[in-house]
Amino acid sequence: MHPAPSIVLFTVLSGLGLGLTVCLGLGLGPNEGLFRWIACALALAVAGGGGLCSTGHLGRRDRAWRAFSQWRSSWLSREACLMAAAMAVFGLYAAIWCLGGVRYWVLGLTASALSLATIHSTAMIYAQLKTVPRWSVTPTSALFLATGLTGGLLASGAVAGLVGAAVHGWWTALALVVTIGVVIWWQTSAAGAVRSVDGSTMETATGLGFMGRVRLFEAPHTGSNYLLKEMAYEVGRRRAFELRRIGAVLGLLVPLVFSVVALLVGSWLMVLALAAHVAGTLALRWLFFAEAEHVQALYYGKR
């Protein structure tokens, strides 16, 4: 599938920002004045900015507001509605906390629950597509939730580091270990999630399997088209292994080491851990799209 930069940025940034709202809503992080201002602003800016990124690939951006209408049937619409609700409730929680110094727990827990539901909905936009086995037969929701929550913990730690406050101790390292497990789980199921995993082959696509083995003799047009550019994307596959290694090291291992070392050296190290995590997650998320195969390409001879 075509890894549109706007979608890669949207899923990574909104996941990170919403992960941070979950942490702050649950009452994590110190109560210091500077921490709460920076952390709340960061959560709103990153989650909101990520949400805005999602409009980047739209053919008609002026109609994006219509995406709030179909929450009863569409995961994309649910994602938009939940994101707006999460931002509104967290905004109120943040305003009361920053200005009044009170962490109103009802609002905090509601914002956390809405944020978790939003991350799940984002994942379901992809996980619902039976046409893309790499997303639908794998634990995509668990992957997005684990990545988002870990990002949130790292971001909270980074802000604490910036203002010189204490970090969450071992919690971040624990979250990273769990996330590494989820990433390995997802990657293991994705390894077998080829086009034919649900039984779709060139033979079922054409219905000609009863006659023999099917091969594309001639494509409809000599040039390329939307279907091939969007759903038979193959650029960069050759370097996938190297990119995955870089993504795993930067996104998970470096933050794990840094979050442990930060307990000894000082919380400022969490800023570097967050930067590495974002860079690595962008690489892994790019692969999430670029390596996914669509059954439609069977009509173009791609088995």
Next chain:
Amino acid sequence: MTTLPAATERRLGLVIDLDICVGCHACAVSCKEWNTGGYGAPLADTDAYGPDPSGTWLNRIHTFEVQPDTGPAQIVHFPKSCLHCDDAPCVTVCPTGASYKRVEDGIVLVNEDHCMGCGLCAWACPYGARELDPLAGVMKKCTLCVDRIYNGNLPEEDRIPACVRACPAGARHFGDLGDPSSDVSQLVAERGGYDLMPEQGTRPVNKYLPPRPRDAHQADHETGPVSLAQLAEPEAKGFLGWLDKALERIG
């Protein structure tokens, strides 16, 4: 709401006969011609006269080669457009409500005034039946020529989809597949019409008729080539046969 109707009053669709299609692309050209001037935004072409031409088409003709276990391979021309599925996944994923399936005839349409061009419906379709127009920024798909089939301004014989009207070989049929007594339903029953990718659970309305089995000359390649001269001049029998042999001896 982009939910699917529980049932539709009619199930209008196409039946495509793979035994007859000659792969001339007339249906695709006719579709492009009609739909670029008909319902909704025109079907844009980019770099049409340059080195990398690309464009939006609602019907594309693939050509496959099928290799049986024994004997020569067979070429099958394969037109593909929207199948107007009963369980259309493209409809339920739509976040704006632009994608819908009509209750009265089962046609799957896009309201181009509401579509925001996110492309998720094209991702949800297993058949590659939807294409995002590069200029209009909205999703384009086969409308089953909804602006022809009910158009009282056209002569009656033209009130069928442009692809069906254009097909010079009679490989395309249009009708109500929900009515078991309709011509198309009977054709499907007679010829064993089938669904594409049934495992995707989309329950397509359009059906494909399989190529008929080839005549049984297949053994020829095992017994050696047929003498064509002998076929052209069959062996004479009776008096003519005696004369033929006698003359051959004299000659």
